[in-house]
Amino acid sequence: MALHVMDEANRCLGCKVPQCQKGCPIGTPIPEVIRLLKNNQLDEAGRILFENNPLTTVCSLVCNHENQCEGHCVLGKKGAPVHFSTIESYISTTYANKMTKGPAVSNGMKVAIIGSGPAGLTIAVILARYGYDVTIFEGKDKIGGVLRYGIPEFRLPKSVLDDFQYRHIELKGIKFRPNVHIGGAIGIDDLFRDGYKSIFIGTGVWKPNALHIKGETLGNVHFGINYLNNPDSYHLGERVIVIGAGNAAMDVARTAIRKGVRFLTCFSLTQKVAASHHEFSYAQLEGVEFEYNKAPVEITDEGVIFKDVEEHEDGSLTDVPGSEKLYPADSVIISISQGPQNRIVSTTTGLAANNRGLLVADETGHTTRPGIFASGDVVNGARTVVEAVAHSKIVAESMHQYMQSLVSDKED
DSSP states (O other): OHHHHHHHHHHOOOOSSOHHHHHSTTOOOHHHHHHHHHTTOHHHHHHHHHHHOTTHHHHHHHSOGGGTHHHHOGGGGTSOOOOHHHHHHHHHHHHHTTOOOOOOOOOSOEEEEEOOSHHHHHHHHHHHHTTOEEEEEOSSSSTTTHHHHTSOTTTSOHHHHHHHIIIIIITTTOEEEOSOOBTTTBOHHHHHHTTEEEEEEOOOOOEEOOOOOBTTTSTTEEEHHHHHHOGGGOOOOSEEEEEOOSHHHHHHHHHHHHTTOSEEEEEOSSSSOSSOHHHHHHHHHTTOEEEOSEEEEEEETTEEEEEEEEEOTTSOEEEOTTOOEEEEOSEEEEOSOEEOOOHHHHTSTTOOBOTTSOBOBOTTOBBSSTTEEEOTHHHHOSOOHHHHHHHHHHHHHHHHHHHHHHHHHHHO
């Protein structure tokens, strides 16, 4: 592994204007990291990676590298780009094993983090570095949010998240309250009552989008985000239809194949799937079939009735009359993205959401109620992990500035 990593590192040209770094949503200093590795300064390279991105180990595994760092590498114009994902994974994993430092010196101020997905974990780690007393409230039993309950094991091993919890949560003195839904027994006002100076909401998007067609409530129909939560609890049969063709649908399809489904077809409304080329290629390689320009009409106990749609140059779609056809399936999984739950908004005064149910927040994370901040999917809708981390770094600094202003006001 190390030899392969060094081979990749030695291919790097060390560009003065690194396009790879420009292509990274979080601005990872890729040439500097590679230079340090080549100089046998792995620990320093690891320190820089984690300082820039607390979820660097995760991102090395799940990022869409083909469109980001590796997709911008100048070597990729005529051949293979430098595979920085491999380099990042090796450095971050190796360095993580040495991370045993305890909590920072406390500044005496408490912060509440609601949700432990990419956004919440990023905020928690950064604010803990500043000495805040951080408590994470999570509705499920373990940390990770979409990382643990929405990304399959074969893409992101749970052991990576377990190690993160030990090194970045437990060792740093961050408190974790599992199985707690804010907006239920405990509300936002209760947190302020108990001395939390600011609150971050990063609850993600867990409410599946429905098709609103006949048959959607039948016993053989499931939603993709629910299936990925715990695939082993489902008995899908041999033949499965997945409605949707985005990255989440690819995760659903590839997971179902691994769980024993023999025939699986993804149906796309358009001629081009929404998933990345990388994910689409892997799905094809693993035996997933695809149907294009198909719109679901009705779901039955025997399968799904689809109709053909014609796609025009302007992107509009029109139905093809008389094209309805039943495609047989033992089970049907709907994977057409998802939206936010509204439990917190409905129980908190002064907190606004838009017409999609997403929290209203400015670019620095300030919501419509002072002291409450938000970022990640609950603000922007379903996005990538690295985009959530990048935005949350900005929000963490905004929260820090806000809480320090409280100290200044008190001193004045």
